[in-house]
Amino acid sequence: MAIKERKEREKQEMRNLIIESATHLFLKQGYDKTSIRNIAEDIEYSPATIYLYFKDKDEIFYVIHENAFAILDQELRKHDVVADPFERLAAIGRTYIQFAFENPDYYDLMFIMRAPMQQIKNEEKWEALDCAFGYLLQTLTACFEEKKIRQADLHVTAIMVWSYVHGLVSLYVRERMCILMMPDDAVREVLYGSFDLFLANLKA
Incomplete structure (x- = not known):
């Protein structure tokens, strides 16, 4: 149970990190100029990681x-x-x-x-x-x-x-x-x- 809870917590932390980064980029450079790749670079993960949590921008x-x-x-x-x-x-x-x-x-x-x-x-x-x-x-x-x-x-x-x-x-x-x-x-x-x-x- 502890392992499952830890994985769920880590998953939520990653979602929060993506949302925080995306919010910052949307506000800084606008929606159109922000891409999944930009968000991935900002959090220092691959774009593929973003797609594990969200289907698109x-x-x-x-x-x-x-x-x-x-x-x-x-x-x-x-x-x-x-x-x-x-x-x-x-x-x-x-x-x-x-x-x-x-x-x-x-x-x-x-x-x-x-x-x-x-x-x-x-x-x-x-x-x-x-x-x-x-x-x-x-x-x-x-x-x-x-x-x-x-x-x-x-x-x-x-x-x-x-x-x-x-x-x-x-x-x-x-x-x-x-x-x-x-x-x-x-x-x-x-x-x-x-x-x-x-x-x-x-x-x-």
Whole structure:
């Protein structure tokens, strides 16, 4: 049993090493310019070793995607304790923005970087993003039921909220907010304030 457990641990350690290297290379040089050979050279193993753990580069990218979205979903669901759904909506929106502030490279990889989506499309469902988006839908449904925001189509409203915060943080992550010519902490407050104003306009 000890030998089996050791082999399983070593296998997981190798997977983690590959994922760590791939993440670094994707963020440093982009998806298209990163190859299995690049990853193998970075961890000082042969490309054949990589293929023992992943069938191709798309699958590696998919695992990284899932891990990152799982972290985001975990952060959003910390607001389950907020009873008022409108306050919870505000809290998850601000947490989404904060996640981008604290993890700009991961946010770029998750939402901005161009990369093949075929691996994700091959899955029955995009589980990690489905959880995070589902939490937004759940919160908005409660807002409608309690008449906290103006009645509208649920999915249209969800996409509108998501698109708004995504637009804010994408400008920030790609350093377009330099147009404001403000210190970074002031820029962040502008983004939070903009989101708060947006939510105020949704109120019933």
